[in-house]
Amino acid sequence: MPGLIGKKLGMTSVFSAEGKNIPCTIIEAGPCVVTQVKKVDTDGYEAVQIAFGEKKEKHTPKAMQGHFKKAGVEPKRKLVEFDGFEGKNLGDTIGADIFEEGEWVDVVGTSKGKGFQGVVRRHGFGGVGESTHGQHNRLRAPGSIGACSTPARVFKGMRMAGRMGGDRVKVQNLEVIKVYSDKNLLVIKGSIPGAKGSYVLIEK
């Protein structure tokens, strides 16, 4: 499916025609440039590699500099492959106008890092016991993590405390409220993963 790379700018709310207050996210979507066109003959599959985001040349490895030079563009920060684009050539720019108002899109982002979190926050456990009746220091504990000599081990995938957030998260079926093709801005209903200024993928 075709898509774009974008940057989350922030959230606001707008009033709809019926007078409802709609929370919405503003994304700077594009302009993305085509840096590689993959074909069945050469690569075994059809895809278009697009790039977005400013990057200084001195921070770009020589091999990547050559890759961008081939497309005739400045070095970019993010490179992503999409299929479903047709008739795109090397160096073409793709803007936010590939989306229409009222369309449903999926947005992929990296969620905000929460650091090392316990099981109550990370997995929604209820904790153990009560805060009164003589109990102490068990309120947010995970409880038992398994039986004793059978199986004599902790099962793989047991939910425990640890690093939370910073994951790739996809939010599906978000409505496009408005497209500003001249400014490459997308206004999308609802929230999307990630902090302000983080890169997101918008898929049709």
Add this chain to the structure above:
Amino acid sequence: MDAIKFVENDLSPVNKFPSFKSGDTVVVHYKIKEGSKERIQQFQGTVLQRKNSGANETFTVRKMSGNIGVERIFPIASPFIDKIDVVKHGRVKRARIYYLRDLTGKSARIKERRRTTEE
């Protein structure tokens, strides 16, 4: 940030209202839909605060209904607000006059601002 302001101005332009701040007495003319009919309700009271900015700005109006205090929060960009009339400019020393909630009767009066500041 500019992009957000641009979208706010484009999608929910803030109506032109006379300038008012906390301590002022205002009448908010609010459109109410009843089925297919639309009528305008008036809510008169003292402005307790103005909060947030741009399209997300809201203001709180407090009035005494009998001896029960009623507060209502209006988004300033709401399409349901027909107009706002400023009845009286009050002289208060705070941007958020929550202390008014604890006062009743004579002590809840607010002195009138004689020289109204810029519109």
